[in-house]
Amino acid sequence: MIVNGKPAEDFAGTLLEYLQQHGYRHDCVVVERGGEIITHEQFACVQLQADDALNILHFMGGG
Amino acid sequence: MDDIFQLGGKTFNSRFILGSGKFSLPLVQAVTEQGGAQMITLALRRANAGGQENILDFIPPNVTIIPNTSGARNADEAVRIARLARALGCGDFVKVEIMRDTRYLLPENTETIRATEILAAEGFAVLPYVYPDLAVARALVSAGAAAVMPLGAPIGSNKGLLTRDFIEILVHEVELPIIVDAGIGRPSQACEAMELGCAAVMCNTAVASAGDPAAMSRAFKLAIEAGRAAYLAGPGRVLERGAEASSPLTGFLDD
Numbered sequence: 548m549i550v551n552g553k554p555a556e557d558f559a560g561t562l563l564e565y566l567q568q569h570g571y572r573h574d575c576v577v578v579e580r581g582g583e584i585i586t587h588e589q590f591a592c593v594q595l596q597a598d599d600a601l602n603i604l605h606f607m608g609g610g
Numbered sequence: 611m612d613d614i615f616q617l618g619g620k621t622f623n624s625r626f627i628l629g630s631g632k633f634s635l636p637l638v639q640a641v642t643e644q645g646g647a648q649m650i651t652l653a654l655r656r657a658n659a660g661g662q663e664n665i666l667d668f669i670p671p672n673v674t675i676i677p678n679t680s681g682a683r684n685a686d687e688a689v690r691i692a693r694l695a696r697a698l699g700c701g702d703f704v705k706v707e708i709m710r711d712t713r714y715l716l717p718e719n720t721e722t723i724r725a726t727e728i729l730a731a732e733g734f735a736v737l738p739y740v741y742p743d744l745a746v747a748r749a750l751v752s753a754g755a756a757a758v759m760p761l762g763a764p765i766g767s768n769k770g771l772l773t774r775d776f777i778e779i780l781v782h783e784v785e786l787p788i789i790v791d792a793g794i795g796r797p798s799q800a801c802e803a804m805e806l807g808c809a810a811v812m813c814n815t816a817v818a819s820a821g822d823p824a825a826m827s828r829a830f831k832l833a834i835e836a837g838r839a840a841y842l843a844g845p846g847r848v849l850e851r852g853a854e855a856s857s858p859l860t861g862f863l864d865d
Contacts, residue, residue, distance in 0.1 A: 551656040570660035577697045586697045602656060604694055606665050608638065609653025609680050610629025610765070610792075610814030 549600040557597045563590035566603070576605045613838065615809060617649075617787060618703055618735025618756045620674060624648040625804065626834045627676070627789065629814025630665065633823065639668040641817055645827035651676045651705055651812070654695050666700075675700035676737065682708045684718070685725035692729050704729060705759065705791075707739040715765040719746045723753055730754025739791050742776040747784045757786050757809065763793025766815040770799040774806070781807040797826075797833030804837025805845060 548555045558565045562585060566573040578585040579602040585593055595601075615622040628647040630638050642650060650673050652665060669675070677695030682688035685708065692704040706725050708718040719740050726736045735756040740746050742760035750758050760777050763769035770793060771777065780788045787809030794800050800811040811834050820826035 570662065571657060572662060572664055575664040575666055575698075576657050577694050579694060584694055584697045587699070604654050605657040605661075606652040606675070606677065606695075606698065606700075607655050608630040608633055608665055609655075609678050610631040610651055610812075 548595065548597060551601070551603055558595045560595060561591055562593040562595055562601075565595055566590065571603060572605070576603050578603050613842065615787075617809075618737075622648045622674075624831070625810040625838055626800075626831050627651065627791075627810055627812035628817070628827070629812060630669075631814050632818035635663055635665055635668045637823055638665060639670065640824040641827040642670055642673060644824040645817070645831045647673065647827075647831075649674045649676055649703075651678050651814075652695075653678055653680045654691055654698075655681075674703060676703040676705050678705040678707055678739075679725070680707055682706075682725075683710050684708060685721040685728065688721070688725040689728050692725075692734060693732075696734070702733055703735045703737065703756075705737045705739060717741055717761070719743060722746075723749045726750055726755050727753040730756075737789065742773045742780055744776075744779055744783055747780050747786075751784060751786055755786060757789050758784060759789045759791040759812065761792040762790050762799065762803065763795075765792045767793050768795025768816055768819065769793050770795050771802055774802070777803070777808065778806050797829045800830055801833040801837035801840075804834055805840045807841050810834075 548557055615625050624646050626645050626647045627649045628645055629651045679688035679691040682691055688706050688708050706722055708721045709715050717740050722738045722740055726738045729736045737757050737759050738750050738755050739759045747758045763772040789810040790803040790808050791812040794813050795816045803811050817823050817827045
């Protein structure tokens with residue numbers, strides 16, 4: 548997989564499980580997979596694939 | 611009389627929009643509270659694994675989140691960021707900022723109009739950051755913008771209202787709230803923008819780079835309120851030349 552632009556180990560499980568196991572605040576992130584937006588409600592339904600490219604995004608300070 | 615500010619279908623009492631960049635997270639909370647800000651801008655970026663603190667934890671619950679599209683170099687990227695930000699569930703506001711110029715950070719007005727049109731059609735309350743240009747502002751009205759956000763000076767410069775006369779044209783000619791964004795460095799400059807009739811002022815660096823950011827945030831709050839009050843009061847006229855005594859010139863030593 549590619550996560551946030553960097554190679555990452557493949558993960559057998561759902562997106563929600565991936566986020567939880569890697570310490571992301573899943574209530575504070577939105578994920579883009581292959582250009583598609585995946586919202587909080589969908590995290591538990593999305594099975595990750597070896598060829599996935601994910602952007603895991605959150606708010607931070609900005610003007 | 612209550613002086614409320616309506617923007618994007620919401621009602622606000624504060625006309626101070628705070629940018630949240632360059633602060634520690636606890637300071638975000640302090641400057642928001644001290645400034646009485648009811649709107650705050652945020653950026654969308656990649657999250658790090660293992661990060662538990664989130665800026666949303668430090669923003670008071672009554673404050674409206676305005677995601678920005680910083681990093682976007684064209685309309686398509688801005689639209690992408692706006693859609694992702696809305697998916698985070700913080701409402702329909704978006705501040706569209708599109709820049710290719712990395713030295714002066716000047717906005718791409720044409721791309722901004724295009725992004726505004728797309729996002730407004732999708733139900734966003736679009737706040738486009740632009741160089742103050744009347745034709746551009748009119749195009750933004752047609753595109754469905756909720757306000758126009760002209761720059762006072764380059765982002766982060768603290769140089770003040772360098773574009774004052776052009777912002778004033780927008781205030782007089784455009785039927786949308788004019789919100790000065792970028793470049794405001796001192797409360798006196800925010801006050802001046804409000805005296806001109808701007809609907810609100812946005813600041814970030816001016817507060818973040820102050821010796822005491824929380825105290826400076828409060829100073830901006832007071833200045834913005836003062837400027838608004840002066841605008842509503844109707845500033846007095848300016849003499850082209852000469853003087854006009856405030857005290858009677860007769861009645862004592864003139865005989």
